[in-house]
Amino acid sequence: MRHRTTGLAAASTCAVLLVAACGDGGGSDGNNGGDTDAAGVTIEYWLWDSNQRPQYEQCAEAFTAETGIEIEFSVFAWEEYWSNLNTQFTAGRAPDVFTDHLAFYPTFVQDQVLLPLDEYIAADDVDMDKYLPGLADLWVGQDGSTYGLPKDWDTIAMAYNSAMVDDAGLSADDINTATWNPDDGGTFEDIIARLSVDENGVRGDEPGFDPNNVAVYGLSFENPSNSASGQTSWGNFARSLGFELLADGNPWGTDYQFDDPRLADTLDWFARMIEAGYITPLGDLQGVGFTELFNAGDVAMVTNGSWAISGLVGNESIDVEFAPLPEGPEGRWSMYNGLADSITADSEHPDEAWQWVNYLGSAECQDVVGEHAVVFPAVESSLEIGEQAREDAGIDVSAFLTYIENDSTFLYPVTTNFDQVTQAVGAAIDEILLGQRDAAEALTGAQTQVDQIMGR
Amino acid sequence: MAIVSARAARQHQHRASSGWRRLRRSQGWVAALFLLPAGFGFALFYLWPALRALWMSFTDYNLLRRSGDFTGLENYRQLVDDQLFWHSMWVTVQYVVINIGMQTVLALAMAVMMDRLTRSVIVRGVLVLPWLIPQVVVGLLWLWMLDPRLGLVNHLLEMVGIGGQAFLGSPDQAVPTLAAINTWRFVGYTALLLFAGLQMIPKQLYEAAAMDGAGEWRMFWRVTLPLLRPVLALVLVLSVVGSFQVFDLVQVATGGIGGQPGGPANSTLVIYVYIFRQAFNFNQAGYAAAMSAVLFVLLACVTFLIMRSLRGSRSDLA
Structure with a gap:
């Protein structure tokens, strides 16, 4: 989970330890002294x-x-x-x-x-x-x-702009029951295609849609290379194909599986959707971020964690609803983190x-x-x-809870050197989503680096 | 002029009596005394940390464990094999070349125009304004303005019909964009340095050149540029070394808000960002120190080469 602020958090860097010896209980003069008395610490x-x-x-x-x-x-x-x-x-x-x-x-x-x-x-x-x-x-x-x-x-779910869903002739039910697979994208691909609109008002599933001049993207999420877990995006989709990030168990596994073909299929699908103009291209995620795009009405639907709910309903002029992630061949899964x-x-x-x-x-x-x-x-x-x-407050967040009820959560990867793994995998994912490299090839290269990092 | 005065001093020295020499020696003491505070600061804040970092580069020092064992040249061996290190060096060189090229040409043009056209203090003041803004603020400012979809710049570009650009979001455009941002920040400052250099050139040379029938263009190439050379060399050294050390701009402006700096796909991973990452994210201070040591040697070589090729320590005015 990356609970994070979109603005700049004002930060006080001052680090002063004040230990008060005076036993009046509440005074905090900077006297170093006995620390048996909790009061004043x-x-x-x-x-x-x-x-x-x-x-x-x-x-x-x-x-x-x-x-x-x-x-x-x-x-x-x-x-x-x-x-x-x-x-x-x-x-x-x-x-x-x-x-x-x-x-x-x-x-x-x-x-x-x-x-x-x-x-x-x-x-x-x-x-x-x-x-x-x-x-x-x-x-x-x-x-x-x-x-x-x-x-x-936290768990991951989708937030959508309900006015845009109505305009597209879709219902909440369509989104709640969406299915996904990496071959034809299931009904989920139909949904994000339908939700995408180009500058001329042509929808993604209509002929003549211009993927290079998109006014509203069907789907967006945070920069997917930020974490080797794919927590808010590809990780959950790959899991619904049965993909497991660690072969020797999580927590504390060391055997990452980035070269698993199911992950490559998932990321290839994402790359295809970016090319088709249904998902925001990587370049658009390197600026102020997808939450701002959603609030600006440039994106119809996003996937994100439950910590971000307040940010997603931040624009009062947009009516936001939540829905669970689409169901894959192996079920509907969300990463679970605390x-x-x-x-x-x-x-x-x-x-x-x-x-x-x-x-x-x-x-x-x-x-x-x-x-x-x-x-x-x-x-x-x-x-x-x-x-x-x-x-x-009138916000229905039950979508985030469905995974707990159905016992369909999987854990955030708990391993040493995760930051280094993210560096290796993040660059590969960037290359895939930029359309520079084929997923299988890029991920095999990343896996070699990851094995080195994990000492395998 | 420097040479003339040095020659004079040497002649002076020959004539000096033993009394003079004693006084000179005592002047040396006074000079040393004056240098002491600066020398103390230099030793404490530069020399000692540099030596410590050099020692660290021969260990596997871990930042969190606050300890490391001597590993000899292991870090340097690892560095040779580290593709990302060479990649980041290459990215940095690209950045420096674009940045310095753009910055120097623009600054020179601005300095000459100031020298020939205006002496306005206001113009000079406005020029250094971007330089007064902290680099982190500059980074955030441009990150917002250059946002591919919501940014002001693309909005303007679309209005004039050029169409939006990805800027920091595109692997091809990200480095030139960063170089342009840095140029925006430093060009006025550099122009002022060059302007000061231009003012040292005697005006009668221009008058003489004009009488000989030289135009502005010819005067620039035949009078201004050769006589500006020592100042230009100094400015180049300062800006090249500064440009190599770009860090905060990249750390803030790339990868988007909350993202991994150096993206997309490591296209903006400059050497300082990589060193920072190794030291303060991966805690591998020993390895980071080894990279810094290599960078130090490299920058020393670049400085030497610039000074040497531009004969930066000698002036043609003498």
Whole structure:
């Protein structure tokens, strides 16, 4: 999941640890001294999604009132977040607690910069079953230790401009029951062709459609080379052909399968659709981004994660509906991912940091997360509050939940060196979607590099 | 002029008595004292980190583990085989050639026009305005303006009938686009440097040339350019070295908002972005240091070649 902000997240880079020795409980003068007294300790907390800051600030307020521990927030945009974190780790000034992602935490575990939480979990008798099934297991390292407490989860679905769907003579039912395969594209290809309109008003399925002068594209998604998981686009389509990214199991597999013909078929289909003018070309995704295109009415339908719902309904003049991804030969699948809060091994106040992490993962704070309705909370009981909040706002997001109900989710790849894998695979995917190279050939080359990275 | 004064100084030295020499030596001490603060900064912030990085390049230093073992020339061997390293070098060279070519020609034209036509302080002020904007802001500004579908530039191009371009979204256009953005930012600044150089050329030479019947074009080639050569060499060295080190513009403006910098398909992966990625995304500081070391040697060679071929340390005015 890439919870990210489209704007520039204003970021405070100042990292000051304030430890108050004075026992008046609440004073935070910068005196270094005894840290047995939790009151007056300041915990630094990092996240990357500025949309989520208000909900956690509300949690922090209640937490500080209860414990006297102050929380200092820093928000960095996704693209700076991880390199900032790496440099702060190096400088020994990493935040006490930070929002962690499955793509990055295996490397952190490998380099021993995270604090194992097992003792704290045992001591406080945390009920790990309160989380949605599978979420807590994702954060158990290869050494059997837990490195994060779940805080939210996400799946992928489609958002469409319902006025455009009506104009095309399509119904919500058509989209909800769409089928897909890489050979003829199923009814899904018919839908995105029908939704595409060129500058002369000719639809994609009508003769004379000009793919080089498209006014409205049928489908768009985030830059598909951003992550070797294909989380918000090709990954889910390939999975509906039965494709598995890792042959030796996920989490902690090392045997990537980028040269699988099913993945090549999927990406070839995407490349064909781009050429046909039904999907935004890669060049259009290198600018301000597909969400802006959707909000500007240049795109009729997008696939994206549940974290982005608020961004997709951002333009009030557009009536947006959600639908699950199309059904492939092997079913309807969505990648399933969750974030967690981790504590850094360098933290000077691990006990207080744990209290904050535990509070973030508690039903109390998760209820607040549900009320704010930006992401789906990881605690099952809080999820209902979130659904209610969205229903009150008139947004039906049940499409994102169908996969959980039908047990048709698959996990985000949890492996070491994922960033390097993304570099190798991302360039290959760019080449395929630009029409420069045949998918099978490009992916075989990428796989060789990936095997090298994974030490196979 | 520099040579004349140096010769004079040497003659002076020959005549100097032993008392003079003692004073000169004490002047050396005073000079050293004045240089001390700058030297301290240089040693602390440049020399020491550079030496440390050089040492790091012989280790497998990992940024997160904050340690590394000595591996000898392993990083350099790996570098020779790293296709992406050579690719990024090639991308950088393309960028530098387009950037410096465009920038220098435009800046020279602007400087000559300023010198011959106007002395307006306002014009000079306006010229350096883009240079005052931080590079990150420049990157974001152009990213928005050049957006293929929603950007202002394509909107204008379509209005005049040229049709939209992909700019940063196209592997073929991305590097020239970046070079053009950087030219936009630096051309005024470069023009001012050259303008200062032009003002050192004695006006009577132009008068003499005009009396001999030379036109503006001929004067430019026969008077201006040869006499500007030392300044031009310095400006070239500064801008070439600066251009090689392009980083923030590419990091911000490519791959789209929230995307992987260096895209599409690694077409804008300049060497600094690759070094940054290895060091701060992959935590392979040792390998990144080895690449930096190679770049350092390369830039030293380029500087030497430019100074040498343009005889940058000597002036024809003497």
